[in-house]
């Protein structure tokens with residue numbers, strides 16, 4: 001029999017194409033043998049080519065979903081994804097500040113791989129001012145780190161500077177991802193307020209990279225729920241992403257930026 005799993009919560013948007021958002025998060029939680037719960041912030045009509053419609057959910061209904069989960073389950077860690085609007089960011093930040101979410105991984109989703117806006121312009125400031133102070137970790141990609149810090153990310157040194165700035169802004173730790181920088185390796189920089197760690201993996205040449213950011217933050221969240229330290233959680237999550245990208249590199253799902261593979265053989269090597 002499988003022992004009772006740890007519980008993680010994702011507060012994010014739905015991707016009808018199943019590549020990113022809530023769908024990627026729940027599949028990733030399951031891969032790490034963590035029970036996944038969810039609060040949906042927005043419904044997107046989306047596929048590998050684009051986003052054709054977005055409906056945001058009333059903050060009261062988002063809060064009700066969160067409280068339904070936290071009133072009944074022991075949530076060990078939470079991640080946020082697409083938060084869409086400033087009022088949603090502010091409501092989620094208030095829930096986080098009240099202490100019911102456990103360690104919070106903030107993936108500051110702003111634009112989809114296919115170029116659609118997933119966070120209103122006026123919500124960026126709410127992420128910076130209200131949400132970052134509750135984050136155990138914030139995981140921006142290049143463009144998100146630039147918007148949040150004002151630092152142009154053109155090098156590893158700039159990634160380090162941005163990670164340090166994000167910690168100054170209130171996050172306990174920052175992972176500035178390098179998937180959108182050039183070079184033979186995909187290099188992410190983790191700063192936990194004391195140490196800088198460089199995570200490096202060979203770049204996989206593929207068009208199937210839709211959902212990698214969601215998957216990375218969900219995998220970190222799952223590992224935190226299982227009791228791993230932050231550096232170990234990030235290391236395990238990065239390995240999961242690299243393996244999945246390679247596994248699905250030649251897939252032909254959809255005609256655009258295809259979904260990431262969660263079917264790589266072998267279980268994630270997580271020991272709590």
Ligand SMILES: Nc1ncnc2c1ncn2[C@@H]1O[C@H](COP(=O)(O)OP(=O)(O)OP(=O)(O)O)[C@@H](O)[C@H]1O
Nearest residue numbers: 141177178179180186202203204209211212213214
């Ligand atoms: N082609 C690649 N090969 C290997 N690793 C990659 C590749 N692209 C991205 N990564 C890794 O995947 C993770 C997500 O990084 P990225 O910078 O792409 O974030 P993102 O833009 O939020 O993701 P998404 O592609 O879902 O929008 C990081 O660990 C990054 O280093």
Ligand SMILES: Cc1ncc(COP(=O)(O)O)c(N)n1
Nearest residue numbers: 013014020021112113210211
């Ligand atoms: C609902 C939702 N959440 C997040 C993303 C970002 O993922 P990606 O950058 O891979 O498109 C997305 N496209 N849709």
